[in-house]
Amino acid sequence: MRCFSSSVGAFVRSATCGLSLLALLGSSGVNADLNNATSPTSQFKSRPDLHAPIVDFSILRPELITPGYIFLAPYRNLDPGPYIYDNNGNLVWSGAGSSGPKTAHTPRVCQYKGEDHLCYFQGEQHQGFARGHGVIMDKNYRIVKTVESSGAGASSDMHEFKMAPYSDGTTVLMTVYQPRQYDLTTNPRFNVQNGMGWIVEGVFQEIDIETGNVVFEWRSLDHFDPGLSWTLPQSTDTSGDGLHEQSPWDYFHINSVDKNEDGDYLISARHMSAIYKLSGVDGHIMWEMGGLNPTFNQTNFQFSYQHHARWIYENSTHTILSFYDNASNTFNSTGKFSHGWIISINHIANTATKIAQWGAPEKEGGLLSGSQGNIQLLQSGNVHIGWGEHPYFSEHTADGTPVMYAKLAERDSNVMIYRSNKYNWTAQPLTKPALWTFSRTGDRQSGMRFFVSWNGATEVRGWNFFAANSSAGPWAFIGNATKTGFETEYSFPAVAPWAYAEAVDAAGHPIERSAFQRTFVPSPGLVNFCDDRGCAMSEKTPDENRTGYEARVFVDQKYLSPNRGFDTTHYYQDSPRGRARRSFGARMGAAVAVFLGAVALVGAVGVLGLRVLGGAREGDDDKNVLPLWLRERAMGLREELGRTGLGSRVLGAYTRVEEKEMDEDLASPRQHWRHQS
Numbered sequence: 001m002r003c004f005s006s007s008v009g010a011f012v013r014s015a016t017c018g019l020s021l022l023a024l025l026g027s028s029g030v031n032a033d034l035n036n037a038t039s040p041t042s043q044f045k046s047r048p049d050l051h052a053p054i055v056d057f058s059i060l061r062p063e064l065i066t067p068g069y070i071f072l073a074p075y076r077n078l079d080p081g082p083y084i085y086d087n088n089g090n091l092v093w094s095g096a097g098s099s100g101p102k103t104a105h106t107p108r109v110c111q112y113k114g115e116d117h118l119c120y121f122q123g124e125q126h127q128g129f130a131r132g133h134g135v136i137m138d139k140n141y142r143i144v145k146t147v148e149s150s151g152a153g154a155s156s157d158m159h160e161f162k163m164a165p166y167s168d169g170t171t172v173l174m175t176v177y178q179p180r181q182y183d184l185t186t187n188p189r190f191n192v193q194n195g196m197g198w199i200v201e202g203v204f205q206e207i208d209i210e211t212g213n214v215v216f217e218w219r220s221l222d223h224f225d226p227g228l229s230w231t232l233p234q235s236t237d238t239s240g241d242g243l244h245e246q247s248p249w250d251y252f253h254i255n256s257v258d259k260n261e262d263g264d265y266l267i268s269a270r271h272m273s274a275i276y277k278l279s280g281v282d283g284h285i286m287w288e289m290g291g292l293n294p295t296f297n298q299t300n301f302q303f304s305y306q307h308h309a310r311w312i313y314e315n316s317t318h319t320i321l322s323f324y325d326n327a328s329n330t331f332n333s334t335g336k337f338s339h340g341w342i343i344s345i346n347h348i349a350n351t352a353t354k355i356a357q358w359g360a361p362e363k364e365g366g367l368l369s370g371s372q373g374n375i376q377l378l379q380s381g382n383v384h385i386g387w388g389e390h391p392y393f394s395e396h397t398a399d400g401t402p403v404m405y406a407k408l409a410e411r412d413s414n415v416m417i418y419r420s421n422k423y424n425w426t427a428q429p430l431t432k433p434a435l436w437t438f439s440r441t442g443d444r445q446s447g448m449r450f451f452v453s454w455n456g457a458t459e460v461r462g463w464n465f466f467a468a469n470s471s472a473g474p475w476a477f478i479g480n481a482t483k484t485g486f487e488t489e490y491s492f493p494a495v496a497p498w499a500y501a502e503a504v505d506a507a508g509h510p511i512e513r514s515a516f517q518r519t520f521v522p523s524p525g526l527v528n529f530c531d532d533r534g535c536a537m538s539e540k541t542p543d544e545n546r547t548g549y550e551a552r553v554f555v556d557q558k559y560l561s562p563n564r565g566f567d568t569t570h571y572y573q574d575s576p577r578g579r580a581r582r583s584f585g586a587r588m589g590a591a592v593a594v595f596l597g598a599v600a601l602v603g604a605v606g607v608l609g610l611r612v613l614g615g616a617r618e619g620d621d622d623k624n625v626l627p628l629w630l631r632e633r634a635m636g637l638r639e640e641l642g643r644t645g646l647g648s649r650v651l652g653a654y655t656r657v658e659e660k661e662m663d664e665d666l667a668s669p670r671q672h673w674r675h676q677s
């Protein structure tokens, strides 16, 4: 049973998942309801492909917030994936989809080859663990490296994927959830009496990034008997029952790994309610905080089901570390609320003392998160906390004062964020800025609106706007604007049929240009639904007014829209900084180029046919010059070519593709997506 899958399909599937899970556990459940009220999603006119969650602040004190960006990866939302937001909650980058399939977790800035990169886990989410690999992206949002767990087992898990400290960006730490056969009949508490038992071993590896070799591996069953676990088989939503290899007992649940300068490791095991220091030489347990065999007397705290243990400081007598105390696993609690904590261990007196604590600034006194969560100590002295199971995050000053508290979705949405963090980041995507232009009346009466954005670009401070009467120019500078939020809107009192926008940096230098954009002017039928900034959402045509669909039909000229593509050689121009990509022809070998030439010739006939069939470009009046049979043949050829990658390069990206069969539930408008349990 997989209830944590994150595709849109999962919203439909998880209705059943949630129900059976709750039935199994007999617990009172949350009412998961994913829609635009519980998980508000942005709409950008320049990027209708993006569906970034909207950040909702309940506390925001900009003057006290640490400069930087917030990095997080929501899942079980509309478009899961890594996201970057600025301190005002504006989207900076949506990596949903473009960063790879399935779920991402814990995007963070990491140092690789001496430069800032973006590191995150990517993979398939299961109940309480994941299978996937680590991804390293450069500042152009290109995946430059993936890192896989190695050795003889499962692929890596999402709980940890980080550069190993003191490795100079050469090795990573990653967790592996490894199911194994295990004799569970020896302990009656396990209730696995009459056959093979199955257990999940908590494994972590340190992997050399370039060679993929295992530098160090540690396995929990070498050191911890399952009898020491706080989470018995069949006791929680992530425990498993141990009866089957598909439901192995997750007795350990390793959920963080860190390394110190001596080469020793700090790990957190949620299902042991313990944090361990392990020898980097032979893996033996050097000390244990919490759990069933505690090394230290905890003078002023109790914790359980904790996450994200990190070294802060060590000397010969003391260890200071941070962790996120969940205080609960939703079935068993040691505290009322979750906290970010700092603990000081005195190795002379054998005591552990809580020296700082941050809770969520909720009216009731805090948040209790049943799973996930993290605490990040910032250089500024402030603390950033991700509230895990709840898609909330906050920043606090050292004395505990909350200076920012925000959520990406309501609690009943069931959207989660495993960890969130804050970093500085400078990046320039390979894509061009995206522009959409609109004019309600097509003349001075309404003027013209520009909507421009550049997903992932951090250095844009303003936009220059240019217009022309033809996509071949000449271009006239018509105005500029300061960048506002993810998408900048600019209003121009006149109208031009073509436009482009140019991103400008803080020094006023141009960085990159958008494609040339044909101004959208609504037809007389559509204009009644529009204002000067765009048009209303369509509603479904009532059944009695629907026009039947026939597969092949001669299209009447009067039904053809003016909003089709134009000469594709005129969509892009050279970039101001000479970053223009080489033309397609230049990238092809000579032999391929010859073949392409032949295809292009056939394609040209096809395009001509389409123009005849589909109405020609503005200014052309070569309509109806070919006999019908030739037009039909040309259309067929064009369609066949369009199905190949090559054909679409020749014919432009907007060739027709075969319609896919769609799941009935998914074919309905996306804003009605929901799942209930």
Ligand SMILES: *[C@@H]1O[C@H](CO)[C@@H](O)[C@H](O)[C@H]1NC(C)=O
Residues within 6 Å of the ligand: 036, 040, 041, 042, 043, 054, 671
């Ligand atoms: C979702 O809600 C937000 C905020 O209320 C709104 O701006 C946005 O347009 C809505 N999206 C849809 C698809 O209705």
Ligand SMILES: *[C@@H]1O[C@H](CO)[C@@H](O)[C@H](O)[C@H]1NC(C)=O
Residues within 6 Å of the ligand: 230, 231, 232, 235, 331, 332
């Ligand atoms: C709850 O915690 C207690 C220790 O306080 C432990 O003995 C018990 O096994 C735990 N129960 C579950 C379901 O984890």
Ligand SMILES: *[C@@H]1O[C@H](CO)[C@@H](O)[C@H](O)[C@H]1NC(C)=O
Residues within 6 Å of the ligand: 294, 295, 296, 297, 349, 350
């Ligand atoms: C904890 O303190 C108690 C008495 O306060 C003492 O008996 C015990 O040995 C201490 N345990 C450890 C591990 O230091």
Ligand SMILES: *[C@@H]1O[C@H](CO)[C@@H](O)[C@H](O)[C@H]1NC(C)=O
Residues within 6 Å of the ligand: 315, 316, 317, 318
């Ligand atoms: C180690 O650090 C602790 C906490 O900062 C401090 O109190 C202690 O004096 C230090 N010990 C040594 C030997 O430097």
Ligand SMILES: *[C@@H]1O[C@H](CO)[C@@H](O)[C@H](O)[C@H]1NC(C)=O
Residues within 6 Å of the ligand: 066, 067, 068, 069, 378, 379, 380, 422, 423, 424
């Ligand atoms: C970002 O850089 C500024 C200026 O150097 C610094 O004050 C701030 O602490 C940094 N932010 C983070 C999250 O590291």
Ligand SMILES: *[C@@H]1O[C@H](CO)[C@@H](O)[C@H](O)[C@H]1NC(C)=O
Residues within 6 Å of the ligand: 467, 468, 469, 474, 475, 476, 496
């Ligand atoms: C487009 O042509 C009209 C008429 O010739 C001219 O007034 C206008 O300035 C031109 N617009 C641009 C952007 O070049």
Ligand SMILES: *[C@@H]1O[C@H](CO)[C@@H](O)[C@H](O)[C@H]1NC(C)=O
Residues within 6 Å of the ligand: 462, 463, 480, 481, 482, 508
């Ligand atoms: C527009 O450009 C001018 C000249 O470069 C500059 O002085 C001005 O600040 C810009 N205005 C905006 C709103 O960016």
Ligand SMILES: *[C@@H]1O[C@H](CO)[C@@H](O)[C@H](O)[C@H]1NC(C)=O
Residues within 6 Å of the ligand: 542, 544, 545
């Ligand atoms: C159906 O179309 C007719 C004529 O175009 C229009 O008068 C009528 O309002 C439409 N019905 C609905 C329910 O939209």
Ligand SMILES: CC(=O)N[C@H]1CO[C@H](CO)[C@@H](O)[C@@H]1O
Residues within 6 Å of the ligand: 305, 325, 326, 327, 328, 329, 330, 331, 333, 335, 336, 337, 338, 339, 367, 368, 369, 370, 371
């Ligand atoms: C203190 C705290 O946040 N505890 C939470 C830990 O996680 C469980 C669910 O797994 C919640 O029910 C607890 O409230």
